[in-house]
Amino acid sequence: MPRIESEMKRFVSLFLIGAGVLAALLAWPRENKRARGVMPSEVYVWQRSWTPSLEDAIAERAEAFAELVALNAEVTWRSKQPHVTRVALDYAALRSSGRPVGLALRVGPFAGPFAEEDQRTRYLADLAVSLVEAAKSHGLHPAELQIDFDAAESKLDGYRVWVEAIRNRVAPMPVTITALPSWLNRAAFKRLIAAADGYVLQVHSLARPRDARAPFSLCDPTEAKRAVEKAGRLSKPFRVALPTYGYQIAFDRGGKFVGLSAEGPAKLWPEGTQLREVRADPQAMAELIARWINDRPRALTGVIWYRLPVEGDTLNWSWPTLAAVMDGQVPRPGLRVELRRPKPGLVEVDLINAGQADHNAPVRVGLTWNSARFVAGDALQGFELKGKENAVEFAATPDSARLEAGRRRTIGWVRLDQPAEVHAALEP
Numbered sequence: 001m002p003r004i005e006s007e008m009k010r011f012v013s014l015f016l017i018g019a020g021v022l023a024a025l026l027a028w029p030r031e032n033k034r035a036r037g038v039m040p041s042e043v044y045v046w047q048r049s050w051t052p053s054l055e056d057a058i059a060e061r062a063e064a065f066a067e068l069v070a071l072n073a074e075v076t077w078r079s080k081q082p083h084v085t086r087v088a089l090d091y092a093a094l095r096s097s098g099r100p101v102g103l104a105l106r107v108g109p110f111a112g113p114f115a116e117e118d119q120r121t122r123y124l125a126d127l128a129v130s131l132v133e134a135a136k137s138h139g140l141h142p143a144e145l146q147i148d149f150d151a152a153e154s155k156l157d158g159y160r161v162w163v164e165a166i167r168n169r170v171a172p173m174p175v176t177i178t179a180l181p182s183w184l185n186r187a188a189f190k191r192l193i194a195a196a197d198g199y200v201l202q203v204h205s206l207a208r209p210r211d212a213r214a215p216f217s218l219c220d221p222t223e224a225k226r227a228v229e230k231a232g233r234l235s236k237p238f239r240v241a242l243p244t245y246g247y248q249i250a251f252d253r254g255g256k257f258v259g260l261s262a263e264g265p266a267k268l269w270p271e272g273t274q275l276r277e278v279r280a281d282p283q284a285m286a287e288l289i290a291r292w293i294n295d296r297p298r299a300l301t302g303v304i305w306y307r308l309p310v311e312g313d314t315l316n317w318s319w320p321t322l323a324a325v326m327d328g329q330v331p332r333p334g335l336r337v338e339l340r341r342p343k344p345g346l347v348e349v350d351l352i353n354a355g356q357a358d359h360n361a362p363v364r365v366g367l368t369w370n371s372a373r374f375v376a377g378d379a380l381q382g383f384e385l386k387g388k389e390n391a392v393e394f395a396a397t398p399d400s401a402r403l404e405a406g407r408r409r410t411i412g413w414v415r416l417d418q419p420a421e422v423h424a425a426l427e428p
Contacts, residue, residue, distance in 0.1 A: 062097035091138035114158030232297020246279035290328035331356035372420035
């Protein structure tokens with residue numbers, strides 16, 4: 001008996017050691033296989049109002065992207081009941097783009113309950129089907145249905161119930177989801193992405209600022225790289241969403257945060273409100289892209305930009321900026337002055353940004369001449385005119401310093417008593 005007990009103890013000891021080694025191996029992160037080379041770029045068309053400028057942007061720029069993902073509907077909750085706002089898509093414009101088109105369904109925060117046969121689950125599944133069918137009835141066959149749900153980390157298993165129900169109803173169309181970096185640490189996240197056909201890792205957001213002096217950004221490159229590496233170890237193919245947009249953030253007289261505004265009609269803030277802008281950093285995003293072109297997890301299959309540049313945007317990148325960043329190039333402004341002479345003695349002054357990045361610093365443009373007398377002059381579009389005799393200066397006011405890439409602005413004119421050779425000097 002003693003020998004049998006000894007052998008039994010030895011067997012149990014070896015079994016426990018083996019089980020421990022196996023558990024450690026299972027817990028160890030999977031091999032993060034690597035890839036390199038240019039990734040496909042996609043873009044969100046997130047506008048809720050389809051204007052001629054938006055349709056022009058799609059017609060002119062769509063070929064630069066592997067896919068367009070258009071916001072099609074947004075669900076909000078009142079007393080736990082769903083209310084939907086549909087976006088009237090221009091299906092003809094999307095078809096004419098010649099690119100694959102995904103439909104996005106945005107769902108606002110919801111705490112539960114989540115159940116397969118719940119009326120809310122059925123409502124979302126019915127809505128998803130109706131979006132897909134509407135697109136098909138207009139000759140557009142969506143490449144995917146993308147769900148963007150503001151889920152709490154503790155509700156990811158509930159979210160999975162919704163995803164499974166929607167996926168069952170729209171099959172065989174792929175259903176993808178957006179995901180936050182904080183979800184990657186949750187065991188429920190693995191179950192969630194197993195229920196979807198793919199996911200988009202959204203590494204941009206704006207945390208509520210503490211006060212007007214606090215630093216804030218839309219995307220921390222270090223955190224973005226860390227999140228992508230962590231996602232890569234899950235081995236599920238994913239795309240990463242990067243920002244192109246900005247916000248105007250409002251603080252009261254005491255520096256307390258009171259709200260923010262994005263693209264669209266300007267908000268009327270109370271008197272004394274302090275405004276600060278936060279924008280996506282083109283240099284930081286270009287460096288991220290260059291890094292991933294050279295080395296990235298194999299599971300990272302592409303980038304999707306939020307959002308498509310449209311003529312007239314004030315808080316979004318211009319097209320030349322996005323085009324450069326998509327190639328991993330840091331965009332630079334290229335400011336120059338052009339003089340036009342529509343009539344003898346009349347000189348009109350244009351400021352041109354021929355670079356790839358917006359110019360955001362105040363500038364001064366000086367004009368000098370000889371053998372002529374200054375008769376009249378004026379400054380335009382946020383510039384001020386100083387001087388006369390044989391020299392004048394056009395100086396930008398702080399509020400008019402920005403000149404978007406690819407744009408031209410007439411900043412003023414001078415009239416001389418006779419034709420003369422005029423020289424221009426540009427001074428940041």
